[in-house]
Amino acid sequence: MILQTHDLWRTFGGVAAVAGVNFNLEEGELRCLIGANGAGKSTFFKMLTGQIKPTSGRITLFGEDATNLPSYAIARKGVGVKTQVPNLFNGLSVRENLFLAAQRVFDKQAAANAADAMLETIRMKEQAYTLAGELAHGHRQWVELGMILVNEPKLVLLDEPAAGMTAGEVERTIALLNELRGQRTFIIVEHDMHFIRRIAEKVTVFHRGRVLVEDTMEAVVRNTEVRDAYLGQHGKEAR
């Protein structure tokens, strides 16, 4: 088991954003977290990344307690996080961005090799020397993903990786994640049901701070409780 949460809670004033979540993630899984606006996904995600401290409960990461670790310590344990806040150096090339990220864990030569290998993985060899600031939105997202993957994290947490992408860019992101499936362990928070349907194995549905259902995408789409709680808004896309 890579990650577990035990009766995890986070309250804001009187509001329980996350209310007693028990969550288990095995190595090699690609897990999607879904739920309506305000269901508690972001708060849960931010507790896993160390951005928000739990009110109570525990987080176990790679078999060790990680409940109150700050973000940098979680990163150091081998967790790569992609939030929605851009993390690129616009004045540097794609390759330089990847190289700098790789240098956090590798020496110079190994970082250069890792950056070149990552250019292949994210299919951006031709844009290696393009400035990050000149890239289209989808391309920027892939470079950011590359900057996380280049450090070979044991767990990758992605917050809405398909947000703002064109249909073509979403397709390429799906292909990339399908390629990486099994090689890395992922948790992906996402609203785009088309995207989730194409990548999901097991899906965890949040509702009012709790886990409503955890099952395959097919079972989740058929579940009447989920339809009432969430898919009512997105059902057409999901079906």
Ligand SMILES: Nc1ncnc2c1ncn2[C@@H]1O[C@H](COP(=O)(O)OP(=O)(O)OP(=O)(O)O)[C@@H](O)[C@H]1O
């Ligand atoms: N910093 C905060 N202060 C007060 N209330 C908060 C805070 N963060 C979240 N909440 C509340 O906690 C609940 C869960 O919010 P959260 O953002 O985790 O949901 P979500 O499922 O990620 O929603 P979305 O899909 O809109 O991002 C909501 O009622 C929200 O208003």
